[in-house]
Structure formats: structure tokens, C-alpha cells
Amino acid sequence: MAKDKTIYTCSECGGTSPKWLGKCPSCGAWNTLEETVAESASASKNRFQSLAKSQPVATLSEIEAGDVARTPTGLEELDRVLGGGIVAGGVVLIGGDPGIGKSTLLLQAVDAMSLQMKVLYVTGEESGAQIALRSRRLGLAGAQVRVLAEINLEKILATIESEKPAFCVIDSIQTLYSEQLTSAPGSVAQVRECAAQLTRTAKAGGTSMVLVGHVTKEGSLAGPRVLEHIVDTVLYFEGDTHSAFRLVRAFKNRFGAVNEIGVFAMTERGLKGVANPSAIFLSTHSEPVPGSCVLVTLEGTRPMLVEIQALVDSGGPSPRRLSVGLERDRLAMLLAVLHRHAGIDSFDQDVFVNAVGGVRISEPAADLAVMLAIQSSLRGKALPRGFLAFGEVGLAGEVRPAPRGQERLKEAAKLGFSVAVVPKANAPKKAPEGLTVHAVERVEEAISLARSLD
Missing domain, CATH: 2.20.28 (Rubrerythrin, domain 2)
Incomplete structure (x- = not known):
């Protein structure tokens, strides 16, 4: 042979x-x-034997366009990330570490949506009995949730054709295989072919489909990169399995905004949405402590308050710069700006910076809060209670504005903060009630102002 x-x-x-x-x-x-x-070669030849005829072409200005209809999933935080709900024919890819809660979240969503449409849950990693056991543990009725334990793609497509669900979950794409290919499940060819066939079925039948994907040890989605290109939405499930809180973040969304974030808390009854995530990322100190400064950051359209903590300690001949939740290279840059423009020397000191709650901050608006936390720890003087700051810092020592500053200040005032240091371009004409806003243009101004408020 x-x-x-x-x-x-x-x-x-x-x-x-x-x-x-x-x-x-x-x-x-x-x-x-x-x-x-x-x-x-014969399979490739048969694929191109019949060529389709040309199709009519439309002018862009003549095409009718309107907002796509969305169906809420019943989970408010998940709807926020998706842009308001699921879209008919839309394909969502969700990835995350093992045990983070992907199957739990989708089982809750399927159960909630079964009350308003026909749903199907396809599991390739667990048996139907295991899904039923989890459903009982979460307190879900599951009276109208259809479950299929199968990994053969052709059988799954036949079931979708006969059941005609409006919402379908595939858990997971790496376990499926097609009889048309001889490679093993999870291989590049199998993942690519199965995802393409399921996407084609979703678009043709108007079924909203969610594909669960595995992640590599680096944290990226496993499989070929084309997997992320052919779907409409890519979600990542983030969080520490030792923590009760989980973040769902959108990295691609053809039907809504990207970089939106949903916050969940893992409970005995499954994942529950957190209405006020700022409470998670703020430490509860009985008295203000040195090295702590609160920042108002933006995650998509949502302003969140995060506490930035800094610890400056005497180092050896090779002082360390370590940041958790923030970019390490940016920390080194901010320390150089502090020395050059504010006269604060930390060359012989170990500097550690942490964003409380395990959140990752990528926007440059955190610069000013990081610098104020560092100088507070170095001096051993705590910033006053109810103090916050935000703003980008340039290499020339200028403090640049942050986007949507007014919304940040409103969120801070709503949570009871009383003093804010912001870039001059973000200074409002009328400050929110109970909040005193100090506008600065330079780093040295912000440092002097923070010292005067001690």
C-alpha cells in the first residue's frame, strides 16, 4: 500500500x-x-471542475444598510463585550486557559437563550452526562437545551440541518475532525476545515454560532491564524484561576466595538456579572498608605478606577525594575523622565509597580498615576484620601491629555473621590460636584502639587 x-x-x-x-x-x-x-491531486481537480457563473455586482451607495438586529444573551456583561447581543449568522470564537470558565459561561448563556429561541450545545470534550451534572450544579433548568456529544463534523452538520437551532455552541473546535481529511483532530488542516465548514453553515442558515478554542502556553489561540480571520468576533477569557474574578475581552468584532471588557465573578452558581468593577481593583486601606495612587482607566467604553501601587526600596549594584499589569519598558522611561524633569533620582533603588486586582493596563494615560505613586513611595508620604490622577507623560516632561476625560472624572466623582490631578487639556469647565480638579501641564507641576497636598 x-x-x-x-x-x-x-x-x-x-x-x-x-x-x-x-x-x-x-x-x-x-x-x-x-x-x-x-x-x-484528484481531490484538488474535482474542486475546480465546475466553476460558478458571474454574479451581478451592486454599487456601494445603492446597497441598503441598517443596524443589525441583536438578541441579548441574558448575561449583561457578555452582551456588553459582544456589542449588545448575538447577531444572526454571526460566528464568535472564544479562547482562554483550561478551567477558566468558558464552558460554564456558555452553558449559562445557552440556558438563558433557550427561553426565547432554539439552541444546541455540541460538546466534543465532555459527555452529555457531564454537561447535565454541571447544569445541575449551577442550578440551571436546561429544559429546552438540546445537547449533542459528537466530534465528527459531518454528523454535527447533519444535526444542525435537522435541528435548525438559532444559537449553537461548539465546545471545542480542536476536538472536531472531518472524514474528508486523514489528519488527526486538532491538526492545522482539521481545525481550518472544520471552522470553515461551520462558518459556512452559520452564514447560510442564519445560525449564531460560538466556537470554543484552546490556547497555547503563550496565551494565544491555538491553531492556524486563519481561524481568527474567518470568524466575526474574537473573545479572550482572562483571569487567574486562583482568583474569583474573570475578564472577557473583545479583540475583534465586526458587529461592535473592540477592546470592550466584561467582568465576572465565579460563584458556586456559576459566573455572575460585576456591575461595579472598580470595587475589585481598589484596595481597602483604613488609612492612606505611601506608594498608592488611583487611576481612572478606560476599557472600551467603560471607565474603571484602578489602584496603582509602587514600592521603591534600596537596591544592590544592579537595581531591578519590575511591573505587573503595566509595560516594563514604559516604567523605565517614566523613571528617566522623573529624574530629568522632576529631579527624583531612583538609579540605585529597586522599583516595583503593580496594578491591583490583576488587571492589565495598556493605555498611556496611566503614566501620571505611576509617577505619583513612585514619588510617594520614595518619600514615604501618602497621597491624601480620595486622590486620583491620569494623563500621558512625554519624554519632554509634558503631561498630555487622555481621551474622554470628562467621563473619567464623572466616574471618580460618583465613587466619592474628592481630588483629581489631570492634564490641562482635560480640565472641565465645570467640575463634577464634590470633586476638586487640578490641571497641570508639566511633570514637575504635578509632583509639586502632590507634595503640597500631603
Whole structure:
């Protein structure tokens, strides 16, 4: 019997090579080529035997366009990330670490949506009995939730055709296989083909579909990069499995805004939405402590208050700079700006910076709060109670404005903060009630103002 011809496929871009290489010739990624069975020449020939006729072309200005109809999932935080709810024919890919709560969240969503539409839960990792056991543990009725334990793609597509669900969950895409391919489940070819077939079925039948994806040890979605391109929405489930709080973040959304965030708390009855996430990221000190400064950051459209903590301690001949939740390179830059423009020297000190609650802050509006927390720890003087700051700091020492400053100040005033240091361009004409706003243009102004408020 002739041996099947094999090729090597890149797990990042899907490019192929006749032999194994350390570096992908298509995208340049290292150690991503995996051995797969090559498609036969007859199969490729049959695919192009019948060519479709040309289709009519429309002018862009003549195409009717309106807002897409959305159906709420019953979970407010999940709806926020999705842009208001699910869209008919939309395909969502959600990834996260094992045990983070992906299946729990989707089972809750399926149960809530079964009250208003026909749903189907396809599980390839667990049996139907395990899904039922989890449903009982979460206190879900599940009276109208249809469950299929299957990993064969053709059988799943036949079931979707017969059941005609309006909402379908595939848990997970890495466990499925198609009989048209000889490679094992989870391989690049199988994941790509199964995802493409399911997406085609969703678009043709108007079924809203959610695909659960595995993640690599680096935290990115496993499988070929094309998996993220063919779906409409990509969500990441984040959080520490030792913590009760989880974050769902949107990185791609064809039907809504990206970088939205949903906050959940893991309880005995499943994941519950957190209405006021600022309470999670603020420490409860009986008295103000040195090295702490509150920042108002934006996650999508939601302003959140996060506490930035800094610890400056005497270091050895090689002082360390360590940041958790913030960029380490940006921390080194801010320390240089502090020395050059504010005269605060920390070259012989260990500097540790942390964002409380495990949140990751990527926007530069955190610069001013980080610098004020560092100088507070270095001097051993706490900032006053109810103090907050935000603003981007440039290399020349200027304090640049942050987007949507008015909304940030309103959120701070609503939570009882009384003093705010903000860039001059963000100073409101009328400050929110109970909040005193100090506008600054330079780093040295902000440092002097913070010292005067001690």
C-alpha cells in the first residue's frame, strides 16, 4: 500500500513546505511547521471542475444598510463585550486557559437563550452526562437545551440541518475532525476545515454560532491564524484561576466595538456579572498608605478606577525594575523622565509597580498615576484620601491629555473621590460636584502639587 504523501503546514499562517524547516518560509515564525497529510491531486481537480457563473455586482451607495438586529444573551456583561447581543449568522470564537470558565459561561448563556429561541450545545470534550451534572450544579433548568456529544463534523452538520437551532455552541473546535481529511483532530488542516465548514453553515442558515478554542502556553489561540480571520468576533477569557474574578475581552468584532471588557465573578452558581468593577481593583486601606495612587482607566467604553501601587526600596549594584499589569519598558522611561524633569533620582533603588486586582493596563494615560505613586513611595508620604490622577507623560516632561476625560472624572466623582490631578487639556469647565480638579501641564507641576497636598 502506497504511503500517504505528507507536507508541513505552519500553525500560524497556514503556509506549507515540502520538508520540515525551523523557520516558516511564509511568515517567518519559528518552530511552527507541523506534519500533515497532503491533499490528493484528484481531490484538488474535482474542486475546480465546475466553476460558478458571474454574479451581478451592486454599487456601494445603492446597497441598503441598517443596524443589525441583536438578541441579548441574558448575561449583561457578555452582551456588553459582544456589542449588545448575538447577531444572526454571526460566528464568535472564544479562547482562554483550561478551567477558566468558558464552558460554564456558555452553558449559562445557552440556558438563558433557550427561553426565547432554539439552541444546541455540541460538546466534543465532555459527555452529555457531564454537561447535565454541571447544569445541575449551577442550578440551571436546561429544559429546552438540546445537547449533542459528537466530534465528527459531518454528523454535527447533519444535526444542525435537522435541528435548525438559532444559537449553537461548539465546545471545542480542536476536538472536531472531518472524514474528508486523514489528519488527526486538532491538526492545522482539521481545525481550518472544520471552522470553515461551520462558518459556512452559520452564514447560510442564519445560525449564531460560538466556537470554543484552546490556547497555547503563550496565551494565544491555538491553531492556524486563519481561524481568527474567518470568524466575526474574537473573545479572550482572562483571569487567574486562583482568583474569583474573570475578564472577557473583545479583540475583534465586526458587529461592535473592540477592546470592550466584561467582568465576572465565579460563584458556586456559576459566573455572575460585576456591575461595579472598580470595587475589585481598589484596595481597602483604613488609612492612606505611601506608594498608592488611583487611576481612572478606560476599557472600551467603560471607565474603571484602578489602584496603582509602587514600592521603591534600596537596591544592590544592579537595581531591578519590575511591573505587573503595566509595560516594563514604559516604567523605565517614566523613571528617566522623573529624574530629568522632576529631579527624583531612583538609579540605585529597586522599583516595583503593580496594578491591583490583576488587571492589565495598556493605555498611556496611566503614566501620571505611576509617577505619583513612585514619588510617594520614595518619600514615604501618602497621597491624601480620595486622590486620583491620569494623563500621558512625554519624554519632554509634558503631561498630555487622555481621551474622554470628562467621563473619567464623572466616574471618580460618583465613587466619592474628592481630588483629581489631570492634564490641562482635560480640565472641565465645570467640575463634577464634590470633586476638586487640578490641571497641570508639566511633570514637575504635578509632583509639586502632590507634595503640597500631603
